[in-house]
Each structure stands twice: as C-alpha cells, then as structure tokens.
Amino acid sequence: MNLRVYNTLKKGKELFIPAEGKTVGMYVCGVTVYDDCHLGHARAYVSFDMVRRYLEYKGCRVEHIQNFTDIDDKIIAKARTHKEELYHSEGKEITLKEAARFIAEKYIQEYFRYMDKLSIKRATLFPKATEHISEMIELVEALIKKGCAYTAGGDVFFSVEKFPSYGKLSGRKLDEMRPGARVDVDERKRHPLDFVLWKKAKEEEPSWESPWGEGRPGWHIECSAMSIKHLGESFDIHGGGQDLIFPHHENEIAQSESYTGKPFARYWLHNGFVTINREKMSKSLGNFFTLKEIFEKYDPAAVRLFLISTHYRHPIDFSDDELKKSVKKLERLKECDRKLRNLREELDSPAQGKSSKFLKEFENHMDNDFNTPGALGVIFDWVRHINTEIDNGRTKGADFAGVVDEFVRLRKVLGVPVTDEVQHLQTKRDETDVRKPMSDEEIEKLLSLGENLCDSEIEELVIQRELARSKQDWQKADRIRIKLSEFLRIQDTPEGTVWKRR
Ligand SMILES: [Zn+2]
Known part of the structure; x- marks a missing residue:
C-alpha cells in the first residue's frame, strides 16, 4: 500500500502500514448524546467514513470502533430538565439515572438517523460508556497502583508529571503550562493539568x-x-476532530500508555473545523445549524459532496453559495447516470483487465493523505469523458464498459451516491472488497432497521445473503431476502444481485 497519511503525532505525512497485515483497527471518538447532530459532527464522521471506505478499497478489513458518551454533565442537566415530562410519558416515577438513559437513547437514534442520510457506514461496534464501567474502574485502579494517579476525597486524578512524554501529541510542554489566568485551579490537584479519572x-x-x-x-x-x-x-488509527487533540487525546495517550507500557494508537488523524460564512460556528452567534435544519434545505448527498470537496484536515466554510455549487455538481452526476441507463447492452461486455488513467489519478490523489478534492476532480473528468463518448457513439466494446465500471466503483469509495439508474450497470463484483460473514445477531440488528437502512447497509446485507448462499445456508439467505423484499425490489442476475427501493 503506498498510502501516505498525516500523523498528528509525528507532525508530518508518513507511509501507512497496518500492524497486522490487512486488518486495520480504527477508533473514532463519538458523540456525547444530549443534543441534535450538527455540521461539525457531519464533517468528522464523513471524514472517517471516507478514510474507512478508501482502506476497504485498498483491500483492508477495518475494525471501526466508535463510542457513545452516554453519561456526562450535559446529559444529566438535560435529564433533570426533562424528568418531569418523561415521568408523564412513562406514567411512573423515574430516577435521574433512568432519565439520563432516555435522553442518551433518544440522541443515539437521532445520530443514526442523520448520519445514515449522509451515507456514513455504521461502525463495526458502537460501545457505550455506561456499559464499560468495570473496565474503567480496573484501569483507574491499575493507574493508582502504578503511582500515576491519586485519590482526593472520592475523586481520582491522573498525575501528568508521572508521564514523561506528556504533550507529545499536542506539542505542549508541561512547564509552559503552569498555572495561568485561564486555568481553573483545583487545590487538590498536584499539577493544574492533572485530570479527573473518576468523579x-x-x-x-x-x-x-x-x-x-x-x-x-x-x-x-x-x-x-x-x-x-x-x-x-x-x-x-485513532481519529477525531482537531478540537480533541488537547486535552482529550493527549490525556488518552497518557493514561493508556501509563497503563499498558506500550505505544497506544500509531496514527493520529484529525479533521479540521467548520466555519459558517467565515465565522466560528456557535449557538450564541446564531449561526449554528443542526443537520435537521440543513437537510430541510439540501439533499444530504449534496451536503456530503460539499464536505468532501475540501481536504479533511483543512477548515471548511459553510455557506449557501457553496452548498448550491454542490447541488449543481450532484445534478451533473445524476445527468450522467441518466444517459448511462440506456446503455445496458453495451455495458454488458466484460470489462477489460487494465485500469484507466482516471483510476490511477484517483488513487494518486487518495494515496496522498486522502486528497478528496483531487479525487473528486477526477470523478468530474470522468463524467466529461463518458459524456463525450456517449455523444460520439463510442460506447461499444470493453474499453467503455471498463471505464464506466470503475467510475461507478470509485464513486462508492467516496460515498458519492450512485443512483438507481446505474446501480444495475456495475458488471463485476469489487474484487478488492474483503467481506467477512456477519453474525446472525448483527444481521438481525440491521434487518430490524427496515426502510431506514441506508444504501451501504443494504449492499452489506445483499453481500451477506450471497455469502450465505455460497455456503448453502438457504435459511439465512431467504430470511435476508424476505425482509429486504418488504421495501426493495431484488433481482438476481448473472452479474449479481441488483436492487431498487420500492
Ligand atoms: Zn474520545
């Protein structure tokens, strides 16, 4: 793999080499579930979805773990305000702990609702903080035993001075961070940057x-x-927004490496900020947009296109003008798809083995720290090329079929939607896509989403059905087909399974 990524820990780009062959472990900091998702969330999760999709395209299997912070001050505050209301809707007295769980669960569902619209693949696992209390206690106990943490009246703090390389991620130095006007000093702390492990x-x-x-x-x-x-x-890989570098990720490194004595994450990837009309996004400035508000005005696919039009590490400025540009870009893709729809027969000819110049250019951009603006430029060169070939009647033969096949495949790598019109044109299965069978439990969990399944999840289920069929597990294959048929038209063709929403 000649993929180079910018590693915040090394302050530069380096070759990406997974520790275990083709399996990549990626942890992305998830949301604190107490409020609606906004553009900042969309940016972060579209960025890491893009990273994951490209690694999968490169033949890796990505173990993508993303947590939900389902207990914290803001969740508790909201639970307090809504306790009364919840009491009425439940018809019984509920505790603050139960109310907090209601709030968290509500916003977890909201998270899925809006992120699915952005075609963000679901993580392999979404662990919740409240389900890992014993693991955290074990970690804190070990840190106390090693002398890296201390208790102070029921609280436990991590002692940053016990971790010699504290500051290596953010580039800050401990002695430069002695008490200042802006640091709120708790007298019980041995150093102002000591942070709480247990409250x-x-x-x-x-x-x-x-x-x-x-x-x-x-x-x-x-x-x-x-x-x-x-x-x-x-x-x-450990990922998150740039605002998490300090103190959150710095502290994660300190406590994890003190605990294990081993290097924690090897590559630290951080996405840039979102500004609105060149101003910082904030509730007090009144320029704070939730995804719900944005999706009322714009197609989520256009929003995704807008987000990947800027390199993931750079700041991105949201404005109606920029969004309108993305709407136009999306329209150009759809127009191309409409033209391709009529070419089914031509495109049935087997695609040739060699890759087009477009594919190579696309990979060159993506191999350079996921340069999506460059890759997107190639997608539109492709559109121009396909349009010219169609206009000139040069659509017969393996060359054209091959170019279209790659065009569709690489759009999926960026998560740029492929319309129903071209869905059925893809003539060969993506050989580089490494799939593993999901457990029955995982399949049932997805199936239970019914119509709310996003395109990538439907594709995943279609593949799971094919895997089941190849193992002659007819019962499982039928179960998937029957459930999907409730809202999809599914057809098995010699080129594979094609589907369309009803
Ligand atoms: Zn985190």
Missing part, C-alpha cells in the same frame, strides 16, 4: 459503585477503556 457523585446524580465510593467515570478514561477492550493495547 465522586453529587447528590441524586447517576452513579456507580467503585473502590472510591459512588461516582462516575471522567470523559477521557472511557475512550482508553473502550479502545483497549475492543482493539487491543496498541492499534492503528
């Missing part, structure tokens, strides 16, 4: 038993506990 419960607050009394975990410790549990002590 003593305040009255009524949701809490869990621990060796230090009733309390709940700090934010940073949850990501260490969940990534180590699901990906191991060292893994390939």
Whole structure:
C-alpha cells in the first residue's frame, strides 16, 4: 500500500502500514448524546467514513470502533430538565439515572438517523460508556497502583508529571503550562493539568459503585477503556476532530500508555473545523445549524459532496453559495447516470483487465493523505469523458464498459451516491472488497432497521445473503431476502444481485 497519511503525532505525512497485515483497527471518538447532530459532527464522521471506505478499497478489513458518551454533565442537566415530562410519558416515577438513559437513547437514534442520510457506514461496534464501567474502574485502579494517579476525597486524578512524554501529541510542554489566568485551579490537584479519572457523585446524580465510593467515570478514561477492550493495547488509527487533540487525546495517550507500557494508537488523524460564512460556528452567534435544519434545505448527498470537496484536515466554510455549487455538481452526476441507463447492452461486455488513467489519478490523489478534492476532480473528468463518448457513439466494446465500471466503483469509495439508474450497470463484483460473514445477531440488528437502512447497509446485507448462499445456508439467505423484499425490489442476475427501493 503506498498510502501516505498525516500523523498528528509525528507532525508530518508518513507511509501507512497496518500492524497486522490487512486488518486495520480504527477508533473514532463519538458523540456525547444530549443534543441534535450538527455540521461539525457531519464533517468528522464523513471524514472517517471516507478514510474507512478508501482502506476497504485498498483491500483492508477495518475494525471501526466508535463510542457513545452516554453519561456526562450535559446529559444529566438535560435529564433533570426533562424528568418531569418523561415521568408523564412513562406514567411512573423515574430516577435521574433512568432519565439520563432516555435522553442518551433518544440522541443515539437521532445520530443514526442523520448520519445514515449522509451515507456514513455504521461502525463495526458502537460501545457505550455506561456499559464499560468495570473496565474503567480496573484501569483507574491499575493507574493508582502504578503511582500515576491519586485519590482526593472520592475523586481520582491522573498525575501528568508521572508521564514523561506528556504533550507529545499536542506539542505542549508541561512547564509552559503552569498555572495561568485561564486555568481553573483545583487545590487538590498536584499539577493544574492533572485530570479527573473518576468523579465522586453529587447528590441524586447517576452513579456507580467503585473502590472510591459512588461516582462516575471522567470523559477521557472511557475512550482508553473502550479502545483497549475492543482493539487491543496498541492499534492503528485513532481519529477525531482537531478540537480533541488537547486535552482529550493527549490525556488518552497518557493514561493508556501509563497503563499498558506500550505505544497506544500509531496514527493520529484529525479533521479540521467548520466555519459558517467565515465565522466560528456557535449557538450564541446564531449561526449554528443542526443537520435537521440543513437537510430541510439540501439533499444530504449534496451536503456530503460539499464536505468532501475540501481536504479533511483543512477548515471548511459553510455557506449557501457553496452548498448550491454542490447541488449543481450532484445534478451533473445524476445527468450522467441518466444517459448511462440506456446503455445496458453495451455495458454488458466484460470489462477489460487494465485500469484507466482516471483510476490511477484517483488513487494518486487518495494515496496522498486522502486528497478528496483531487479525487473528486477526477470523478468530474470522468463524467466529461463518458459524456463525450456517449455523444460520439463510442460506447461499444470493453474499453467503455471498463471505464464506466470503475467510475461507478470509485464513486462508492467516496460515498458519492450512485443512483438507481446505474446501480444495475456495475458488471463485476469489487474484487478488492474483503467481506467477512456477519453474525446472525448483527444481521438481525440491521434487518430490524427496515426502510431506514441506508444504501451501504443494504449492499452489506445483499453481500451477506450471497455469502450465505455460497455456503448453502438457504435459511439465512431467504430470511435476508424476505425482509429486504418488504421495501426493495431484488433481482438476481448473472452479474449479481441488483436492487431498487420500492
Ligand atoms: Zn474520545
């Protein structure tokens, strides 16, 4: 693989080499579920979805873990405000802990609803903080035992001075970070940057038993506990927004490496900020947009196109003008798809083996730290080429079929939607796509989404059905087909299974 990625830890680009062959472990910090998803979330998760899709295109199997922070101050505050309301809708007295769970569950569903519209593939696993309390306690206990953490009246703090390379990710130095006007100093802390691992419960607050009394975990410790549990002590990629570099990711490194004595994540990838009309997005400036509001005005596919039109590490400026440009780009893709629809017979000829110049250019851009603006430029060169060939009647033969096949395949790599018109044109199965069978449980979970399944999930299920059929597991294959047929038209053709929403 000649993919080069910018690693925040090394402050430069380097060759990406997964530790274990073609399996990539990727942990992405998820949302704190207490409010609607906004553009900043869309940017982060579209970025890491793009990273994952490209790695899969390169033949990797990506173990993508993304957490939900389902307990924190903001969730508790919201639970307090809505407790009364929830009491009425449930018809019984509920505790603050239960109310917090309601709030978290509600916004987890909202997260899926809006991220699915952006064609973001679902992570392999979405662990929740509240389901990993014992792992966190174990980690904190070990850190105390090693002398890296100390207790202070029911709270537990991590001692940053016990981790010699503290600051290696953000480039900050401990002695430059002695008390300043902006640092809120808790007298119990040995250093102002010491951070909380375990918080003593305040009255009524949701809490869990621990060796230090009733309390709940700090934010940073949850990501260490969940990534180590699901990906191991060292893994390939850790991702998140640039705003998380300090202190969140710096602290994750300090506590994880103190605990394991091994390097934590090897590549740290961070996406850039979103501004609105060149101003910082904030609720107080009134330029804060939720995805719900944006999707009322724009097709989510155009929003995704807009987001990948800028390199993931650069700041991106949202404005109606920019969005309108993306709407036009999307229209050009759809127009091309409409023309291709009439060429079914021509495109049935087997695609030739060699790759087109477009494919190579596309890969060159993507291999350069996922340069999506460059790759998107190639997609539109492709559109121009296909249009010219159609206009000149040069659509017969393997060359054209091959070019169209790649065109469709690489749009999927960017998650740029392929309309129903060309869905059925793809003549060969993506050989580089490494698929593993899902468990019955995972399949049932997806099937239960019914009509809410996004395109990539439907494709995944279609592949799972094919895998089941190849193993002569007719029962499983039929179960998938019957459930999908409730809202899809599915047809088996010699080129594979094609589907269309009803
Ligand atoms: Zn995190």
